Amino acid sequence: MTRTRVEAVHIVWITAGLGCDGDSVSITAASQPSLEDVILGAIPGLPRVYLHNPVLAYELGGDSFMTWWYQAERGELDPFVLVVEGSVPNERIKREGYWAALGTDPATGQPITTCEWIDRLAPKAWAVVAIGTCATYGGIHAMQGNPTGAMGLADYLGQGWKSWAGIPIVNVPGCPVQPDNFMETLLYLLYQAAGLAPMIPLDDLGRPTWLFCRTVHEGCDRGSYYEQGDFATEYGAPQCLVKLGCWGPVVQCNVPKRGWMAGIGGCPNVGGICIGCTMPGFPDKFMPFMDEPPGAKLSTGIAGAYGGAIRALRSITKSTLNKEPSWRRKGRELATGYQPRW
Amino acid sequence: MTTEVRRQAAPAEPGQIIEMAWDPITRIVGSLGIYTKIDFKKRQVVECYSTSSIFRGYSIFLKGKDPRDAHFITSRICGICGDNHATCSVYAQNMAYGVKPPALGEWILNLGEAAEYMFDHNIFQENLVGVDFCEQMVRETNPGVWELAQKTEAPHAKDHGYRTIADIMRALNPFTGEFYREALQMSRLTREKFCLMEGRHVHPSTLYPGGVGTVATVQLFTDYLVRLMKYVEFMKKVVPLHDDLFDFFYQALPGYEKVGQRRVLLGCWGSFQDPEVCDYDYRTMEKWGRAMFVTPGVVVDGELVTTSLVDINLGIRILLGSSYYEDWENERTFVDRDPLGNPVDQRHPWNQTTIPKPQKRDFKGKYSWVMSPRWYDKRTGQYLALDTGGGPLARLWVTALAGLVDLGGYIKATGHSVKIRLPKTALKPEVEFEWKIPKWSNALERDRARSYFQAYAAAVALYCVEKALAEIRAGRTKTWSDFTVPKEAIGCGFHEAVRGVLSHHLVIEDGKIANYHPYPPTPWNASVRDIYGTPGPYEDAVQNTPIFEENGPDKFKGIDIMRAVRSFDPCLPCGVHMYLGDGKELQVVHSPTFGRVP
Numbered sequence: 001m002t003r004t005r006v007e008a009v010h011i012v013w014i015t016a017g018l019g020c021d022g023d024s025v026s027i028t029a030a031s032q033p034s035l036e037d038v039i040l041g042a043i044p045g046l047p048r049v050y051l052h053n054p055v056l057a058y059e060l061g062g063d064s065f066m067t068w069w070y071q072a073e074r075g076e077l078d079p080f081v082l083v084v085e086g087s088v089p090n091e092r093i094k095r096e097g098y099w100a101a102l103g104t105d106p107a108t109g110q111p112i113t114t115c116e117w118i119d120r121l122a123p124k125a126w127a128v129v130a131i132g133t134c135a136t137y138g139g140i141h142a143m144q145g146n147p148t149g150a151m152g153l154a155d156y157l158g159q160g161w162k163s164w165a166g167i168p169i170v171n172v173p174g175c176p177v178q179p180d181n182f183m184e185t186l187l188y189l190l191y192q193a194a195g196l197a198p199m200i201p202l203d204d205l206g207r208p209t210w211l212f213c214r215t216v217h218e219g220c221d222r223g224s225y226y227e228q229g230d231f232a233t234e235y236g237a238p239q240c241l242v243k244l245g246c247w248g249p250v251v252q253c254n255v256p257k258r259g260w261m262a263g264i265g266g267c268p269n270v271g272g273i274c275i276g277c278t279m280p281g282f283p284d285k286f287m288p289f290m291d292e293p294p295g296a297k298l299s300t301g302i303a304g305a306y307g308g309a310i311r312a313l314r315s316i317t318k319s320t321l322n323k324e325p326s327w328r329r330k331g332r333e334l335a336t337g338y339q340p341r342w
Numbered sequence: 343m344t345t346e347v348r349r350q351a352a353p354a355e356p357g358q359i360i361e362m363a364w365d366p367i368t369r370i371v372g373s374l375g376i377y378t379k380i381d382f383k384k385r386q387v388v389e390c391y392s393t394s395s396i397f398r399g400y401s402i403f404l405k406g407k408d409p410r411d412a413h414f415i416t417s418r419i420c421g422i423c424g425d426n427h428a429t430c431s432v433y434a435q436n437m438a439y440g441v442k443p444p445a446l447g448e449w450i451l452n453l454g455e456a457a458e459y460m461f462d463h464n465i466f467q468e469n470l471v472g473v474d475f476c477e478q479m480v481r482e483t484n485p486g487v488w489e490l491a492q493k494t495e496a497p498h499a500k501d502h503g504y505r506t507i508a509d510i511m512r513a514l515n516p517f518t519g520e521f522y523r524e525a526l527q528m529s530r531l532t533r534e535k536f537c538l539m540e541g542r543h544v545h546p547s548t549l550y551p552g553g554v555g556t557v558a559t560v561q562l563f564t565d566y567l568v569r570l571m572k573y574v575e576f577m578k579k580v581v582p583l584h585d586d587l588f589d590f591f592y593q594a595l596p597g598y599e600k601v602g603q604r605r606v607l608l609g610c611w612g613s614f615q616d617p618e619v620c621d622y623d624y625r626t627m628e629k630w631g632r633a634m635f636v637t638p639g640v641v642v643d644g645e646l647v648t649t650s651l652v653d654i655n656l657g658i659r660i661l662l663g664s665s666y667y668e669d670w671e672n673e674r675t676f677v678d679r680d681p682l683g684n685p686v687d688q689r690h691p692w693n694q695t696t697i698p699k700p701q702k703r704d705f706k707g708k709y710s711w712v713m714s715p716r717w718y719d720k721r722t723g724q725y726l727a728l729d730t731g732g733g734p735l736a737r738l739w740v741t742a743l744a745g746l747v748d749l750g751g752y753i754k755a756t757g758h759s760v761k762i763r764l765p766k767t768a769l770k771p772e773v774e775f776e777w778k779i780p781k782w783s784n785a786l787e788r789d790r791a792r793s794y795f796q797a798y799a800a801a802v803a804l805y806c807v808e809k810a811l812a813e814i815r816a817g818r819t820k821t822w823s824d825f826t827v828p829k830e831a832i833g834c835g836f837h838e839a840v841r842g843v844l845s846h847h848l849v850i851e852d853g854k855i856a857n858y859h860p861y862p863p864t865p866w867n868a869s870v871r872d873i874y875g876t877p878g879p880y881e882d883a884v885q886n887t888p889i890f891e892e893n894g895p896d897k898f899k900g901i902d903i904m905r906a907v908r909s910f911d912p913c914l915p916c917g918v919h920m921y922l923g924d925g926k927e928l929q930v931v932h933s934p935t936f937g938r939v940p
Contacts, residue, residue, distance in 0.1 A: 016366070016395065016396065018396065018397075018398045019421065020418055020419060020420050020421035020424065021420075021421035021422065022418070022420075022421025022422070022424060022544050022545065023421065024421065025421050025422045025544055026421075026543075026544065028465065028469075028526065028529065028530075029529075029530055029533050029543065031530060035526075036517055036523060036526070039517055040517060040518075054366055054368045054369075055368070055369065055470075056369070056469075057368040057369060058473060058478070058479075058516050059368055060364060060367070060368060060474075060899055060900060060901065060904045061364040061365070061366055061367040061368040061369075061904070062363060062364035062365055062366075062367075062900075064899070065366070065368050066366075094700045095700075096700065096701055096702050097666060097699075097700025097701040097702060097703075098395065098700065098703075099396070099397050099700065100395065100396050100397070101395040101396075102366060102395065103365060103366065104363070104365055104375075109703075110702060110703055111365075111395050111703060139418075140415060140418040141398050141399075141403075141418075143403045143415075144403070145402065145403040145405065145406065146398075146399055146402065146403045147397075147399040147402050147403070147698055148397065148398065148399060150398075175418065175545060176421060176544060176545060234822055234824065235548075235550050235552070235553065235554070235555035235821070235822040236447070236553065236554065236555050236556065236557065236558070236819075236820060236821035236822040237557075238557050241555075255542075259537075260537045260541070260542045260543065261530065261533060261534060261537060261543070262530070262534055264534045264537045264538060264565075265534075265536075265537025265538065265541050265542050265543070265547075266537075266541060266542065266547070267541060267542065267547040270537075270541045270547070270548060270555075270556065270557070271541065271547075271548045271554070271555030271556045271557050272541040272542070272546070272547025272548040272549075272555055273547070273555070275414055275547075277545075283411075283414075283415070287407065287408065287411055288407075288408035288410060288411055289408075289410070289411050289414050290408075290410045290411075290550070291408075
């Protein structure tokens with residue numbers, strides 16, 4: 001269900017989950033599109049965008065900033081996109097106090113918990129976006145042995161939750177989120193709000209399909225080393241890193257293909273093992289990060305036998321190709337095959 | 343130039359003390375609240391409390407994990423300087439595993455961290471702090487200052503291109519300001535440099551104990567260097583621009599040196615290892631600590647107390663008093679002696695056991711998730727609430743006084759100043775900047791030092807590129823050394839996060855993490871009243887801050903208080919709360935929308 005064209009969209013951005021604000025910082029690195037492109041209206045067809053993010057706000061803080069939250073709660077910001085950053089703690093496992101909070105309740109003088117804000121705002125939001133792996137699936141702060149009972153937003157609101165506009169929770173994972181991945185998702189939603197795009201295509205875990213349908217391995221420029229059975233045995237070497245702890249073959253993420261920013265950087269493509277930071281099983285199912293993934297023993301064994309043979313054959317072909325054709329030489333004789341008439 | 347702006351008389355009642363709070367404080371990383379009592383007759387803050395509204399529990403969930411996972415996990419403590427944590431954790435692991443990375447690995451890590459300083463100070467200074475000094479903000483808080491700014495010529499106009507101070511302020515307006523946008527773009531170019539060395543910003547992918555996984559080629563350093571030179575040219579504009587802006591505030595508002603001022607109590611834990619000296623052995627830590635390209639040290643009342651990392655380490659104490667934790671006095675002692683045989687205190691991070699106790703917030707009792715790190719001054723027996731001066735102020739102050747750094751013609755510490763030489767760039771000639779020890783530890787000097795340190799980091803990077811290329815040209819391209827994790831070991835790492843001191847303390851038992859305590863800068867700066875009643879640095883710096891804002895309590899924004907707090911570059915994944923009216927009435931202050939003006 002899509003609204004008819006709207007003139008302005010507010011983005012109410014809660015960074016007060018259990019997080020590190022790394023996703024807010026990350027999006028300042030985006031250039032496709034950049035924050036300025038969206039806020040200054042440099043992209044055609046977009047509604048006006050008002051961003052309410054604590055890291056980037058003009059307001060000095062306190063009530064002048066929180067006023068947007070109260071307006072959203074009263075339904076006065078219509079429509080608004082609620083962005084949640086950081087994992088959602090379980091506030092019910094203790095008697096009093098708070099794990100995560102934002103602003104103060106004027107009645108009690110106590111902090112208003114982040115969970116309380118989610119309860120107040122999610123029902124009013126046109127769409128709800130979870131940014132980063134903490135908010136999408138729990139992430140680092142939801143690791144085994146954590147004291148706060150942290151979880152992802154969909155664990156909190158309920159799997160299958162939809163906004164009043166019929167939009168499921170939009171999950172853009174990554175620790176932190178790849179800058180352009182988020183801004184592009186936001187752009188899609190703004191087009192949808194403007195009535196210019198149909199429902200955002202999401203997979204069954206809420207991820208935008210065009211960003212997360214392929215694996216790290218499928219976009220990695222070291223995948224060809226794998227195919228040739230050529231595996232790095234120490235960090236800093238240019239070959240495939242799978243025996244050193246890279247989970248790329250089974251992790252859904254486009255970073256090696258897209259680079260981290262402006263096509264530069266990434267993970268296995270530049271020497272960093274993939275630790276699976278976009279996945280719901282992160283981090284526990286990938287630890288210890290620097291050990292070879294259990295499944296890789298078999299697959300690299302097979303690839304090693306096949307790839308080793310292929311590599312040997314290719315090396316013969318390559319050495320042939322590294323030689324110029326025989327007719328390129330000095331002397332009185334033309335050996336190119338041309339029959340001269342002079 | 344030196345005309346004083348007359349402050350309007352405060353419309354408050356005589357002797358009226360008003361409670362005001364800013365919670366959350368914006369334009370910082372994390373959630374921090376500042377609660378104050380302000381005397382509007384005397385135009386002064388009389389009391390301040392800072393509070394953090396987030397608890398995550400890193401020290402708890404690190405227990406029992408593989409120690410090689412520590413840098414991947416602790417990077418996630420901070421979303422703007424996560425790589426500083428990863429680096430510091432790698433340092434601590436290197437010590438615990440007894441591994442020394444190849445020199446090239448260290449140069450790459452230094453170049454990554456230099457890029458982090460260059461990026462982070464740039465975006466914080468121009469896109470977050472800068473807004474406090476922009477046209478829109480100055481007009482709304484001090485119209486008299488704005489008027490004067492329009493009439494005041496900028497002394498360094500030829501270096502930065504802005505004729506008047508008002509032109510600088512206009513260029514800092516969020517998103518619409520030219521310099522604001524230029525800086526934001528520069529922050530991206532700088533992060534590209536970072537990604538070349540450490541893979542991803544802000545949680546790096548290529549750092550490991552023993553070195554880095556980055557593939558070192560000539561191309562890597564070419565790509566870095568061409569971007570670096572653009573930044574170097576940018577610095578030749580940025581430093582004089584900020585000198586003009588901050589000098590103007592001293593002129594326009596006599597007494598502004600009191601804003602955010604506190605006693606000179608500065609700590610710096612040192613930055614950039616010299617691979618020719620550093621072997622990560624605790625027993626030689628004093629020596630390699632002093633070889634760092636930013637000198638570690640503690641400055642008390644202008645005096646350099648120590649430059650020894652061993653002294654620094656043994657002096658750290660984590661106190662409670664106003665935080666939501668149970669004490670660990672009777673818990674296990676993990677490390678009773680350091681590797682040199684010195685006794686280690688039960689309140690030292692090696693021996694800390696974190697036991698959270700969530701409870702109601704009570705400003706007369708417990709009111710924050712932040713603890714109270716202090717440094718024990720064995721000369722006086724005092725527990726000093728050191729601050730970091732937002733990072734750069736302490737780094738430059740310690741480095742200047744120690745006079746140890748002499749870096750390939752790029753940087754020279756003189757004993758009373760730091761000289762930074764930047765080579766010729768495309769459009770600007772060679773420039774030498776000299777940062778001199780200021781008269782005060784206050785908001786404007788913290789901010790000024792930040793611009794100078796950006797130039798410092800660029801100069802360090804120029805040096806490290808030369809050294810790295812020399813390794814490559816000599817055919818030494820290994821970036822990583824192998825190691826094994828011992829069954830039992832301890833380690834500590836000292837580094838400078840962008841906003842100041844950073845330490846990681848690690849205890850390994852049975853090959854797993856038995857104890858791990860990171861201490862980033864913000865717990866020091868945002869610390870709360872300790873068991874002895876000593877307030878933390880934000881609290882201390884805001885208390886007794888005079889109010890220069892022309893608005894009375896009804897339209898009060900608290901710009902002077904916010905400038906004081908933001909000068910520390912707060913980074914709590916922590917906030918400041920604002921309420922008005924004798925502690926009873928809550929006033930909502932409306933501000934313009936951040937976004938496109940319709």
